[in-house]
Amino acid sequence: MRTRRIAFEYPPEKLPRHYVNGDLVMSHIVTVLSSLFPEGEDYFVRTVRNYRDQIDDPELKSQVAGFIGQEVTHGREHRQFNERLASYGYPTRLIDRLTKYGLSFNEKVLPKSVQLANTAALEHYTATLAEVLLRDSEAQAMFDVDEVRSMFQWHALEENEHKSVAFDVYETVSGNHRIRTWVMRFTTLGLLGTLIAGTVLSLLLDRSTYNPLRLFPSLRKLPRSPWLRREVIRQLRDYNRRGFHPDDHDTSELIAEWKTRLFGTDGALADRMKGAV
Numbered sequence: 001m002r003t004r005r006i007a008f009e010y011p012p013e014k015l016p017r018h019y020v021n022g023d024l025v026m027s028h029i030v031t032v033l034s035s036l037f038p039e040g041e042d043y044f045v046r047t048v049r050n051y052r053d054q055i056d057d058p059e060l061k062s063q064v065a066g067f068i069g070q071e072v073t074h075g076r077e078h079r080q081f082n083e084r085l086a087s088y089g090y091p092t093r094l095i096d097r098l099t100k101y102g103l104s105f106n107e108k109v110l111p112k113s114v115q116l117a118n119t120a121a122l123e124h125y126t127a128t129l130a131e132v133l134l135r136d137s138e139a140q141a142m143f144d145v146d147e148v149r150s151m152f153q154w155h156a157l158e159e160n161e162h163k164s165v166a167f168d169v170y171e172t173v174s175g176n177h178r179i180r181t182w183v184m185r186f187t188t189l190g191l192l193g194t195l196i197a198g199t200v201l202s203l204l205l206d207r208s209t210y211n212p213l214r215l216f217p218s219l220r221k222l223p224r225s226p227w228l229r230r231e232v233i234r235q236l237r238d239y240n241r242r243g244f245h246p247d248d249h250d251t252s253e254l255i256a257e258w259k260t261r262l263f264g265t266d267g268a269l270a271d272r273m274k275g276a277v
Contacts (some may be wrong), residue, residue: 001066003162004263006272007076008151010084015209021142024208024216025199026225031085032198034078035095040075041075044105044123047115048166051173060168068166070158077151091205095198102194113174117183120166124184124239124246125191127163130156131235132227134254139226150262150269157258164246181240188236 016029017050042132044070044184055061082092133139133156141147171181203209238244 005070031166036093037078038075039099041071044119048118050112120170121184121187123166126159130159136226140273228272
């Protein structure tokens with residue numbers, strides 16, 4: 001599992017305000033998700049690192065190291081992207097601060113095993129949504145700004161590369177199925193509530209929201225989003241099945257395909273690599 005040192009740039013002349021195919025609502029939803037990533041990725045790293053010394057399996061130890069390296073890089077790149085979006089009036093800095101406060105509170109009041117279960121649940125969300133982006137041509141077409149699409153494709157690839165790491169650490173140090181499934185239920189409520197509240201706030205700060213010719217067509221398209229299809233919902237809900245493992249949804253061929261497409265000899269991002277660990 002490689003930690004790819006890569007950087008992206010978002011010059012204003014190439015990044016429209018509504019950068020997800022010109023769609024008002026989806027641009028704000030993606031922005032809120034991106035705003036959650038930097039502090040969220042740092043939280044994931046801390047919850048896994050809490051148990052690093054309790055892992056004896058050399059392969060899992062190696063995967064944990066790769067997981068940490070990749071997540072740190074994701075947080076850094078999303079911070080840069082979020083700063084560009086803040087210059088357009090998106091509330092990325094506010095959402096980032098609120099996310100930091102919320103996760104800090106979690107770490108003060110929740111047992112470390114529950115924090116780790118929280119990370120495993122959220123990693124299932126990120127890996128599943130990332131898989132949609134890598135598999136679905138409609139989802140890819142929505143990101144019509146090349147640099148933004150490349151950044152999210154790179155992130156999606158690495159989310160699938162390390163999708164089982166936090167889960168495997170949890171199973172190694174706890175493995176309590178009941179706690180895992182209950183944490184997933186509360187995580188789902190928290191994530192949906194945060195995403196909805198953040199999107200509403202972000203929309204209210206955008207003058208285009210008050211133009212019904214922009215808002216209502218965008219809202220009508222939302223239920224047909226590739227990320228809201230039944231098979232995606234079923235895959236998310238499969239997490240609560242007894243005996244579930246993230247690798248039950250095999251993405252090995254998908255990972256191999258996208259490693260070649262992005263970082264192979266003629267890969268789209270091969271010349272952007274600063275090196276790898």
